[in-house]
Amino acid sequence: MNISFQQTALITGASRGIGRAIARQLAGQGMFVYLSFRSNEAAAQKALDDIQTRNGRGALLRFDVTRQTECDAAVAAIIEQRGRLDILVNNAGIRDDHLFAMMKKPAWETVMNTHLNGFYHLTRPVVRQMLKQRCGRIINISSAAGQAGNAGQVNYSAAKAGIIGATKALAKEIGSRGITVNVVAPGFIETDMLTGMDLEKIKKEIPAGRLGQPEDVAAVVCFLCSDNAAYVNGQVIGVNGGLI
Numbered sequence: 001m002n003i004s005f006q007q008t009a010l011i012t013g014a015s016r017g018i019g020r021a022i023a024r025q026l027a028g029q030g031m032f033v034y035l036s037f038r039s040n041e042a043a044a045q046k047a048l049d050d051i052q053t054r055n056g057r058g059a060l061l062r063f064d065v066t067r068q069t070e071c072d073a074a075v076a077a078i079i080e081q082r083g084r085l086d087i088l089v090n091n092a093g094i095r096d097d098h099l100f101a102m103m104k105k106p107a108w109e110t111v112m113n114t115h116l117n118g119f120y121h122l123t124r125p126v127v128r129q130m131l132k133q134r135c136g137r138i139i140n141i142s143s144a145a146g147q148a149g150n151a152g153q154v155n156y157s158a159a160k161a162g163i164i165g166a167t168k169a170l171a172k173e174i175g176s177r178g179i180t181v182n183v184v185a186p187g188f189i190e191t192d193m194l195t196g197m198d199l200e201k202i203k204k205e206i207p208a209g210r211l212g213q214p215e216d217v218a219a220v221v222c223f224l225c226s227d228n229a230a231y232v233n234g235q236v237i238g239v240n241g242g243l244i
């Protein structure tokens, strides 16, 4: 599967940060990109304007990954407009950090709901479409926290580890139908998600000596969408400057 002019991608959480960089890079390769967001329409519109200024093609889709009906409607709208969906990047995410002993149930549930239920709500209708097409690429954005655990992030680490397990199982289920499912696991990437963290302390723990940029992650996602990655399935690729 070569990235081509006809291809269509859906990137969740593409209004900002890593998702925005992924959308920009995929659009730069000629793909039609749907940028999904939940609430920050101004940021999403700016991300789309930026793509269109560079002669890229795309559209905005507002939906909340925690809501099944909204995910179903989004996938249906894409199929109606484009006739197919070649690439899904499950990127939308949040964190709600607390030491576990102090963690209240809503912090646990919101993070699980966004990452794990969100994966279920959106990926299932997409897989049903990709099975009909007999091709597709699914890339799930996990985290170094899901691979190694992070103090203060028991909820987030559990959700991101769950994404890795789901990816490996799904890759085995549908790998024979021309569909690959892989994980990209970023370390610390300079986005809004790091707001409030001690970045100088974090930098000292990273062998590369710097925070990652959204483009560092987007480049690996683009590779997984390319023909060169056709035999890469069920894998976890870290983008973390050597952190773990």
Ligand code: NAP
Pocket (backbone or CB within 6 Å): 012, 013, 014, 015, 016, 017, 018, 019, 036, 037, 038, 039, 040, 041, 043, 063, 064, 065, 066, 090, 091, 092, 093, 094, 114, 141, 142, 143, 144, 185, 186, 187, 188, 189, 190, 191, 192, 193, 194
């Ligand atoms: P970000 O800058 O905070 O952006 C988060 C994006 O997710 C926004 O577009 C937001 O939409 C969207 N979103 C949040 N909840 C949503 C929901 N319920 N439904 C639909 N969209 C929702 O985050 P980021 O740093 O780019 O993170 C992107 C992904 O990488 C996340 O899965 C995150 O866990 C993972 N990650 C990040 C880092 C890091 O260091 N930054 C490290 C490892 C993994 P609105 O703009 O509308 O709010």
